[in-house]
Amino acid sequence: MNSVAWRMISPAIARNRRALVMVLCWSLLGTVPTLLSGVLVAVALDRGFLAGDAGFGLAVLGCYGASLGLGAVATRQAMGPMAVFAEAVRDHLVHEVVHTSLHAAVSAGTAARTGFAARIVGQTETVRQILSNLVMAISSAVLMTIAACAGLVALVPAMVIALVPILLPAAFLLVRLSKVWRRRYEESLACEEELAAELDLVLTGTRDIAACGAAGRAGDDVDRRLRASARAATGVAGLSGARIGVIGLAGHLPLIVLLLLAPALVSRGALTTGELVGAITYLATGLEPAWRAITELLGNQALEVATVLRRLSGTEIPPEHDGSLEASRYDLALRGATFRYGPQSEPIFENTDLTLAEGTRLVVVGPSGIGKSTLVNVFAGLEAPEAGSVTLGGVDLKDLRTQWLRRSVALVPQEAYVFAGTVRENLAYLAPAAEDVELVDTATIFGLAELISRYGGLDGEIRPDTLSVGERQLVTLARVYLSPARVVILDEATCHLDPRAEAVAEEAFARRPGTLIMVAHRISSAMRAERVLLMGAGSLVQGTHEELLHSSPDYARLVDYWTRDAGATVDQGRWRAAITAGGGS
Ligand SMILES: Nc1ncnc2c1ncn2[C@@H]1O[C@H](COP(=O)(O)OP(=O)(O)OP(=O)(O)O)[C@@H](O)[C@H]1O
DSSP states (O other), X not given: OOHHHHHHHHHHHHHTHHHHHXXXXXXXXXXXXXXXXXXXXXXXXXXXXXXXXXXXXXXXXXXXXXXXXXXXXXXXXXXXXXXXXXXXXXXXXXXXXXXXHHHXXXXXXXXXXXXXXXXXXXXXXXXXXXXXXXXXXXXXXXXXXXXXXXXXHHHOTHHHHHHHHHHHHHHHHHHHHHHHXXXXXXXXXXXXXXXXXXXXXXXXXXXXXXXXXXXXXXXXXXXXXXXXXXXXXXXXXXXXXXXXXXXXHHHHHHHHHHHHHHHHHHHTTSSOHHHHHHHHHIIIIIIHHXXXXXXXXXXXXXXXXXXXXXXXXXXXXXXXXXXXXXXXXOOEEEEEEEEOSSTTSOOSEEEEEXXXXXXXXXXXXXXXXXXXXXXXXXXXXXXXXXXXXXXXXXXXXXXXXXXXXXXXXXXXXXXXXXXXXXHHHHHTTTXXXXXXXXHHHHHHHTTOHHXXXXXXXXXXXXXXXXXXXXXXXXXXXXXXXXXXXXXXXXXXXXXXSOHHHHHHHXXXXXXXXXXXXXXXXXXXXXXXXSEEEEEETTEEEEEOHHHHHHHOHHHHHHHHHHHHTTTSXXXXXXXXXXXXXXXXX
């Protein structure tokens, strides 16, 4: 058992030492039949049945039967203290996990993670069950092995030498297999927890999922997790099968060796028939099952319990950082900023400086996958750079009060959020104090007058699934337009609108006070924009549309490509190919 697992249960062991000693004592008594089995069988045969004294043979076998009864009573008696110990361990673990998760959640100011429910309910119960089996079975199996070996040595000393070359390689192989098994088992537990968390996310977010029309995607996500969980469980089962094969082989080979040696030993008079049967009894009913139990228990179950305990111990939640400041200006800046999704990934941008004055109207363009969404997420404080800083009004985003930041910077993604509620609730979600006239005027700007009358006015109940994706985007845009946000970021938020509706929406936002950043869906957005930011591999180039046309071959190629294909949306994959073919940066 590793040190983490030991640390998790050692307090419970220390508190229940007496129960464990009782288990050991009863187990010791339970091995008496094993110790006597071979010898009594040998005596019953050699001096009883084979010597023509069946009465003596039966009497000796009767003694063996009585010892079996004694063993059964002893095993039964060991159950009581074992249950006391197992329950104490389970209570201790539940207490530890609940305490740690609640403490972490409270100090982070967040809800406890749902993976903890799976840990408490499933994994502590696993520990209780396995641990009680383990302690019971290991103590009796070890004692049984000692007893069977002692008996075997007394009857056939040569057999001990035959056991070594069989059991040692098998033990080595089992250790190797166990290491792989433990890794797979940990992966399988992680999959289980991820599945539980995903299901919880979907079940608690049903309204949001319906609002965004994301039922298909949510189903796919759960399906992916389910498949991963099933794959992981199959991997664990496969390795368990391989281990069982090795254990079976190692358990049966000594018996085969004994049977092969027996004719020579018996004919030389080194072994009587009774001793042979006694030795077989030790191997078949003592050593083989004990070896099987020890390797299985120490292999599968002890590893399983150690793995679960190690995972149960990792319940820390990193506290979410929340600053305390509010900025008085709204200019955005990146200073020496580097962002990458993982330590091994290419940076999306590296050591980058960029300043956007308050009131800027900027359109971001670039090939698909270059990092436009990532960049705007960093500006919205949804992602943090690994180096450098991102500031709003000169204040690092991580020092700003999160609630203030969310109110000041609104990011609208492609997936529009319309929830089941009235038209008014949907429009005024970010501006609860807005007057009806303001709501209707804004809705009219975005071409939603018809939608309002379709639902019978602002009090009409919207069923999100009856709206087209374009209507959803318009409702979301109108909602953000009404919000107090001083920085609005539209990340392809108009992608489902026709070019005319898109132009109307963009013009509305261009007239709205504050900063506007738009990730362009069509090149027409860039042509209309005050400033354009061209994002390339490792480079950010800023300018007006005309400036970039002259200074950036990539941008010129993009515009040329797009105007020749007028009316189409930017096929950014093709654009990337066009840029690559042209050798631009
Ligand atoms: N959460 C994430 N974890 C790891 N990689 C990610 C994650 N999100 C995005 N990426 C990767 O980062 C790169 C930039 O993605 P991003 O969505 O910012 O590009 P984009 O220019 O907005 O693309 P598109 O125009 O297709 O929306 C892509 O290679 C993407 O696969």
